[in-house]
Amino acid sequence: MPALVRPDLAYMASYVDALHEGYARDSLRPESPELIAQITREPEWFVRLVNNPPTTIVLPDASLGERVPETELWWVEDDRFLGSVGVRHRLNDLLEAWGGHIGYSVRPSARGQGHATAMLAAMLDHIREHLSLDRVTLTVNSNNPASMRVIEKNGGVFRDEIPHPWIEGDTGRRYWIDLR
Numbered sequence: 001m002p003a004l005v006r007p008d009l010a011y012m013a014s015y016v017d018a019l020h021e022g023y024a025r026d027s028l029r030p031e032s033p034e035l036i037a038q039i040t041r042e043p044e045w046f047v048r049l050v051n052n053p054p055t056t057i058v059l060p061d062a063s064l065g066e067r068v069p070e071t072e073l074w075w076v077e078d079d080r081f082l083g084s085v086g087v088r089h090r091l092n093d094l095l096e097a098w099g100g101h102i103g104y105s106v107r108p109s110a111r112g113q114g115h116a117t118a119m120l121a122a123m124l125d126h127i128r129e130h131l132s133l134d135r136v137t138l139t140v141n142s143n144n145p146a147s148m149r150v151i152e153k154n155g156g157v158f159r160d161e162i163p164h165p166w167i168e169g170d171t172g173r174r175y176w177i178d179l180r
Contacts, residue, residue: 002077002115004085004122007050011074012043014081018107025072025084025105027141059094060166068092073126075106075119082110085123089131098165098172100137101127104150116150124154127179134180142171151175 005011016039024030031039039046050072057067072086083106088095095101102123106115127133138156140147141164148156156175164170 002075002082002118004073004119004126005076007047007072007074007084009043009047010079011076011081012039012047014076014079015074016040016043018081018109021108023083023105023107025086026103027105065094066092068095071126071130073123075115075122081107082115083107083119085119087123087127087131087136089133091137094165096137097162098139100139100174101133102136102138116147117153120150120154124177124179135176135178138175138177139172140175142173148173151177 016036019031019036019039022030053067053070053072055067056064059065068091069089070086071089072084074081075083075085083104085102085104088099088101091099091101102120104116104119104123106119124136127136137159138151139162140151142161152175155177157177159174159176162172162174164172
C-alpha cells in the first residue's frame with residue numbers, strides 16, 4: 001500500500017525513472033535534461049536539497065523571491081516512487097494569489113489510478129498532525145479538471161477564479177480545505 005515518506009536515496013532509481021517518463025515537481029518548470037543528468041550523477045545532493053530547500057527561489061519570470069518554509073514528501077509503494085506532494089508552512093502574497101499551500105504531482109505511468117487523491121488525503125493528515133494550519137489554499141489551472149476533482153474529493157471548497165500571474169490569458173481556480 002502506498003505511503004508518504006521523506007525523500008530518501010532508497011527511492012532514487014525509481015525517481016530518476018519517473019523523470020525520464022516526464023515527471024516534474026513543478027508544472028511551470030519541467031526538469032531539464034541537464035538537471036536530470038545531475039540528479040542521476042549526484043543523488044545524495046538532490047535528496048539533501050529536497051529535504052533542506054534553499055531560502056530563495058527563482059520565480060517563473062526569472063526574478064528572485066523568498067522561498068517560504070516547506071516540506072516535500074514522496075508517495076511510494078515498496079521501492080517505487082509514484083509522486084510527490086509538498087506543503088508550504090505559510091503563504092506570502094504571491095503564493096496566496098497563485099500556488100497555495102499544497103502542490104502535488106504523480107509520475108505519468110501512475111496517473112489515473114487514484115494516487116493524487118490518496119496522496120493529498122495523506123498530506124492533509126500530515127498537516128493536521130505536524131503544522132498549526134486551520135485551513136489550506138490550493139490553486140489549480142482551469143484546464144485541469146482531474147486535479148479539480150482531486151481537490152474536491154478531499155473537501156476542497158471553490159473560492160474564486162483568478163488570472164494566472166505568468167501565463168497571459170490563462171486562469172486558475174482557488175480552493176480551500178478546512179483542517180480542523
